[in-house]
Structure formats: structure tokens, C-alpha cells
Amino acid sequence: VDGEVYLVGAGPGDPDLLTFRGLHLLRKADTVLYDRLVAPEILALAREDAELIYVGKARDRHTLPQDNINDLLVHYAREGKKVCRLKGGDPFIFGRGGEELEEVVAAGIPFQVVPGITAASGCAAYAGIPLTHRDHAQSVRFVTGHRKDGSVDLNWAGLVAEQETLVFYMGLVGLREICARLIEHGRAADTPVALVSRGTTDAQEVITGTLDDLADRIEGREIHAPTLIIVGSVVSLHPRYRWFGAADTGGA
């Protein structure tokens, strides 16, 4: 049996942000396990005879619990299949790629990992917001804004360094709390913030404001997932550096 697993990052939305290596391994695959966030144009690049299996989450229910994905990877590889696990973004940055490989590694199945353009990198480029910049930020930090038990559980005191860009993945639901906590712990209330919805796709929308007013600005508006929140002085470059798409609601 010569089954293998390819863990491939499909990028943040624009299908043209797939890498050549990602395509190469996708084309080798007999079986493709994919997420909700993988662009249909990328799935269409799989071999015609490949079996495509959806393992993503629907909005409020898990289609497959994490353990089952691990089991499936091992199951198909043991059948001798080349299995491509296609994930939105980058598999090793909030992609649970390490977790999904656990049983593959334990079973001694050969595997490869292909990085993808992570949402922070893609949204920054397409929104015209450099994540680092001589005059604004000497470092950048990716954090999950995901809520646990109804609140965002983060070490807030450690998150308020000036000259650092913060990027929150999965932060829309907790946006008001995130902004309030950052102010509470010392970040300036007028720190610019951008909410990027469906970044890098034709439907990209960038809404800017400040820590103080962004939550009010989006109150009652329909915001489509996936979203990303960028906090920091670099966001002030957006009005001049924006180049992609038209839907853009400013204010900063």
C-alpha cells in the first residue's frame, strides 16, 4: 500500500492565490477532503476521477467532528489512496492542521504539508493594509477572537503594545468585546480598526473605524463570513493604499 496524505492550504478566498505546489498535489489525489472555505474553482481542479468529500462545518453544526477527519485521512491512506486534505488559508495558522495530522503521524503514513496564503496576509494585501511598516508597526500578532462560554478569553494586558498590528481571526461575534477590552487595557480609543469581510474575493468589503466606534458602525448591518479584524495604526494607510474592489466603507 502506498497511500499518502497531502495537507494543502488553499488560501484565503481568491482561487488564484493557490500555489503551484498545492495544485500539483491536488492533481495527484485520489481522494479530496475539503472545507467550506475552499473556493469551488479550486475544487474543480481536482482530477475528474477523484472522490470529493465535504468535511467542513455548516453554520451551527459540525458536519464531522475533528476525530472523524483524522480517522478518514488514515482510512483512505490505508486503502492506498493519495489523500489531499484541502483547507482554507494556511493549515498551520489556525487551521488545526497539526491536530488533523495526529493519527496520520501515529500510523506512520507518509505526508506532506503545503502552506497556503493565510487570511491575514491575503486580506492585508487586497485591502491595502501593510501588516508591518517602518512608521507604524514593527511586529504583527495573529490571535483567535473566537468566543468560549460567551466571552473572548484572551490575555488582554499582553495585547496592547503600541507599534504592533493585531489580527483577529474569527472575531466578528466578539468584536464589541475585543474593542472594549483593548481600550480598557490601554490601547488608544482612536486606534484604527478594519473589518474585512470575504477578503480577496469579488465580494470583499472593508469597513474601517476605531476601537471606539467600529462596533457601532456595523450595528444592524449584515456582515458576511469569513471576516478578519485588523487593529493598529497601519489601518490608517488603507484609504490611500486601497486598490481592490469597490465596496468600502470608511471613516477612520
Place this chain on the structure above:
Amino acid sequence: VDGEVYLVGAGPGDPDLLTFRGLHLLRKADTVLYDRLVAPEILALAREDAELIYVGKARDRHTLPQDNINDLLVHYAREGKKVCRLKGGDPFIFGRGGEELEEVVAAGIPFQVVPGITAASGCAAYAGIPLTHRDHAQSVRFVTGHRKDGSVDLNWAGLVAEQETLVFYMGLVGLREICARLIEHGRAADTPVALVSRGTTDAQEVITGTLDDLADRIEGREIHAPTLIIVGSVVSLHPRYRWFGAADTGGA
């Protein structure tokens, strides 16, 4: 005149990590301005009639000061050229992409930005080190380990959060200082650390150790640029998750 500028990230080393969008814009370019870290295989994809101009740094001298690159972009675009500015990694993560676009933006020249796989993402995937992981790290931070006036100038106290992966770009020269300061400010001395040299290329080398002993481990060894340093409990996954290349010196 319909000159344009394309700021394109060429990725971390492996030429197959170029994106389709990056290739598309490179193929449109009349003029290509490139860095030392762009793979020759990628440059070879430029149009045969394109003019290729090296604007990278040599080891100890600047081939072109930053301002000249800005001027060149404007200069060629004003001649009506499609100008591709090819940079290693991602242009908006320690790539000075924002700085280089300043005069292009000021001059009102149309431009686009294509993200690239940043070194942290590429090295993590090819070294088998997830940057985030349920059991190890809920966030990741990219920092420049670049020395100014002979020492690494960072807010060390803010850098010692447990459950966070730290990635130092350009940190080799300051490695001993970085490790010492992190311990001094409270990070455990046995925190695993990986030094990745020429990551994602066939010459990739991963040297692991701890904050306490990595500097000694590499003492007197020749380490080739570019390098990246990954600090955090996730590095402990490397011995099991490594899959690429053979040169690998462990110990963690």
C-alpha cells in the same frame, strides 16, 4: 500612458510556492525589479522580452537605497511600463511593501498587491511545526530580530506569553541575545526553539534546541541565510511531524 505597478510576493524559497496570481502578473510585466531572495526559477518565468533589474541587497552594502526603488517604480510606470516588483516572502510582512509603494501611491499610478507565502508559514509547513495548536499555542507573533546599534531592541516583557508561538525574522545574529532576554523576562529556559535555515528549499536545515542551549549548539557552525527562528512549545512536535528533507539536527 498606462503604466502600472504589481507588488508581488514570490514566497519563501521553494519556487513552487508562487501563486497563480503572482505568475499571471509577472507574465504581464515589461520590467521586473527583484530581490536577492527571489528564486531563479521564478525569475525565469518572466517574459523573454522583459527587462530584469536587480535591486536587492548584497551582504554588507545596499545595492539600491530604499528611496531609489520607489523612484524606479514610478520612473518605469511613467514610461508606460507594467512593472512587477518581485519580493521574497510576503510584501506586507517585513517586506517593506508599504514603504516601497509610497511614491507610487502619491503619483496616482495604478497598482496591485499579491500576497506571498511568508517565511513563517513556509518554514513551519516544511519543518513540520504548526504555528498554532490546541495543546500548545493559541496565537502566533511575528517579530523582527534585526539588531539596531548592536543589540536587539524589543519589548521583551511583552514577548513572554506562554501558549504563544514567537517567530523571529532576521534573528540569526541576535540569536544568543534573543534567547537570553526571553529567559530573563520569564519564558522557561527549556522552551523549545528551532532555527530554520534556507527553509522550503532542498538545502533546508532545521536545528532544534531550547532557549538555554540553542546558541551553544550552533556555535562555530556555518549557518546559511535566510534563517527563521521559531520559539514555543509547538517546536516539540517537530521530531514527529518532520517530513521534508534530511538535514536535521535535533536535541529538543
